[in-house]
Structure formats: structure tokens, C-alpha cells
Amino acid sequence: MPLALLALAIGAFGIGTTEFVIMGLLPEVAGDFGVSIPTAGLLVTGYALGVVIGAPLMTVLGTRIPRKRMLMLLMGLFIAGNLLSALAPAFAIMVIGRVIASLAHGAFFGIGSVVAAELVAPQKKAGAIAMMFTGLTVANVIGVPLGTLIGQHVGWRVTFAVVAGLGVIGLAGIAKLVPELPRPEGVHLRHELAAFKNAQVLLAMAMTVLGFGGVFAAVTYIAPMMTHVAGFADGSVTWLLVLFGLGMVGGNLVGGRFADRALMPMLYISLGALAVVLALFTLTAHNKIAAAVTIALIGALGFATVPPLQKRVLDHAHGAPTLASAVNIGAFNLGNALSAWLGGLVISAGLGYTAPNWVGAALAAAALVLAVLSAALERRETPHGATAAAFAAPADRPAAVHH
Numbered sequence: 001m002p003l004a005l006l007a008l009a010i011g012a013f014g015i016g017t018t019e020f021v022i023m024g025l026l027p028e029v030a031g032d033f034g035v036s037i038p039t040a041g042l043l044v045t046g047y048a049l050g051v052v053i054g055a056p057l058m059t060v061l062g063t064r065i066p067r068k069r070m071l072m073l074l075m076g077l078f079i080a081g082n083l084l085s086a087l088a089p090a091f092a093i094m095v096i097g098r099v100i101a102s103l104a105h106g107a108f109f110g111i112g113s114v115v116a117a118e119l120v121a122p123q124k125k126a127g128a129i130a131m132m133f134t135g136l137t138v139a140n141v142i143g144v145p146l147g148t149l150i151g152q153h154v155g156w157r158v159t160f161a162v163v164a165g166l167g168v169i170g171l172a173g174i175a176k177l178v179p180e181l182p183r184p185e186g187v188h189l190r191h192e193l194a195a196f197k198n199a200q201v202l203l204a205m206a207m208t209v210l211g212f213g214g215v216f217a218a219v220t221y222i223a224p225m226m227t228h229v230a231g232f233a234d235g236s237v238t239w240l241l242v243l244f245g246l247g248m249v250g251g252n253l254v255g256g257r258f259a260d261r262a263l264m265p266m267l268y269i270s271l272g273a274l275a276v277v278l279a280l281f282t283l284t285a286h287n288k289i290a291a292a293v294t295i296a297l298i299g300a301l302g303f304a305t306v307p308p309l310q311k312r313v314l315d316h317a318h319g320a321p322t323l324a325s326a327v328n329i330g331a332f333n334l335g336n337a338l339s340a341w342l343g344g345l346v347i348s349a350g351l352g353y354t355a356p357n358w359v360g361a362a363l364a365a366a367a368l369v370l371a372v373l374s375a376a377l378e379r380r381e382t383p384h385g386a387t388a389a390a391f392a393a394p395a396d397r398p399a400a401v402h403h
Helices: 003-033 042-064 067-087 091-118 122-153 156-177 189-197 199-219 222-230 236-259 263-284 288-303 306-316 321-348 355-391
Strands: none
Touching (some): 003 122, 091 306, 199 306, 199 321, 199 355, 236 263
């Protein structure tokens, strides 16, 4: 494994920690600022929307900057946003801090996915992307539970200060270990935008929004759901997040392995099972053991879709994958924002803390429908596949070339 993948994974670890730790600390932050839980959910929605906007924006700005330097600049932005969150005197300032940190997120994973894929042989690309995302999933086993523990015992501001420190380590790792990759010649914004004319790229992104929306409908409100419905103590939220994280690590690695072999079957199984498990969570949330098992399964099934969906976008974006890759990361977070908002709506409507699970099940089922549709379209287009590939002008190619 190239050491550069480790540096990318460290950056991913910091980003993963800040993205997810807020879910375990919603009650503390809400209490400190004197806002309701659904209002505090805006810290999840705001971050996610920042990723959606930041992913294409930062990637477009980065088309003229070497990839290594761009990754370093993004980590700098991440550090600044987390420091602002840690020091925020008012709720609105904290939302701004979350948005600043989130602007780095999509472009980091988008550019990082392309860099990771370039560091290894073609048949190992999905595995390399999964390796980088392992930083994000391990964050949920170590970073998020530790951050939640620190937040509950020492104060949530300390958690965000520590996360900023992780960003500094990530920045140093990228500076030291990631090789200088020349900017692909001949790839301009026009070529990057051309990927969005491809129906398969758009379908993969829609699957990402809906599939991940399914996961985060349930997970955004996990702290109040587990304490009020399952009857867990506040301190138990930490180890429940560990279970979610362990599920994510396993699912991500399995997804990476099978994405290189049987991509679409992997998507059918993971999305179908995710819809079923989320629907069952409305029942299992009332039993401590069943709830804990369900949380691990949601993490595993949700993240089993990450490498296949990311690889599908890279495959269909032909030779200009950077923007499409980053926008797909934005799509994960659009799913987060959509589901955090919808989950807040059903809770505010008085339907209870388990109601977001039904929202999640419906979103995951819709993603499965799109996966079936995508495969059907691909089968219909197969005879023209060679023509389509040839149609991608030679200027589109260099981004896929190994430098």
C-alpha cells in the first residue's frame, strides 16, 4: 500500500470525525445555546449543504492548482472551520464554522479519490478508494466516540478544538507523503462538466443521495432516539456510535472488494437490505440489544454502497473524473441534509423519535429502484458502448492516465 494512501486516510479521519461527532453531541450543543433538538439538527444540515456547494466550487477552483497543493489548502480550510466552531459565541456562528469546515469536505474526497486511484494499478482502483474512505469509517469507531465522550465530560468545544488538531496532522501527512502529481494536461472545466451529460453518472449520484439519506435519516437523531425510546443512558450513545462505526468499516471494505468484481449486485443487495433494516428499526429501537445490532447493520449496509457508487461515477465520467467525483461526495451530503431535515420535520410533527426510520427506509427503497433502472439502461445501451467510449474525445482522456 502506498504511504500516500495513509496520509489521505488521516485527512479523511479528521473530516469524518467532525462530520459525524455532532450527532452524538446534539443534546449538549442544543442545551448550551438554548435551542431545540430539531434546530440543533441544522448543524448537520448546514454542514451537509456546505459540502454540496463546496464540492463543485472548490474542485473548480482547484482545476488550476496541482492536486497535492489543493489537498493541503482544503485541510487548512477544515482547520479554520473547526476552530471557529470551538470558539463560537452564538449558535449562528457555530453554523458558520460548520459550513466553513464543510467546504473542504467534498473536494478533499473527490480529489483524494482520483489521487488514490492514480497511485495503484487499474484493477485495484476501488480498493484504493476504499482505503482512503477507511479513514472516514475508522473515524466513526475511534474519532466520533472519543469526541462524543470528550464533549459529554469536558465540553463539546474541546471536541472541536481536538478535531482542528487532527486537521493539522492530516495537513502534515499530505505535505510529507503525497507525491507531486502533475495536473492532467488538456482537461479543462468544459471536459469536467461534460461528465454530467452522462445519464449513468447522474443516476449514480441520485442513488448516492437517496441511499445515504436513508442512513442519516436514522443516525442524525440517534442520541435522542436511543435515550428516549430504547432507554439507554446518555453515556451509552458513545459505544452505540462505536458499533455504527464498526459496521461502516466492515461495509466499506466489503464494498471495496466487491465493487471491483460485481458492482451492481453489490448495490442491489446493500440498498435492498438497508431499506428493510431501516423499516425494522422502528420496532427494534424499543429493545436495547436489537437496537444496537440494527445500528451496526445500518452502518455496514450504508457504507457498502460507497466504493461501488464512487467507482461507478469515476468509470462513467471517462477522462475527466475529478469534478464528478467531488460532486458525488456532495451527493452523499445532500442525502445527509435532506434526511436530517426530513427527520426533523417528522419529529417536530409529533410522530416520535423513531419516525425518521420510516423516512430512511423509503429513501433507501427509492435508491434501489434507481439501481435497477440504471442497470436496465446500461443493458439497452451495451451495443453502443464502444461508440460511446470512442466518442469521448482524446482530450477527455488524460485524467485517467497514470502519471
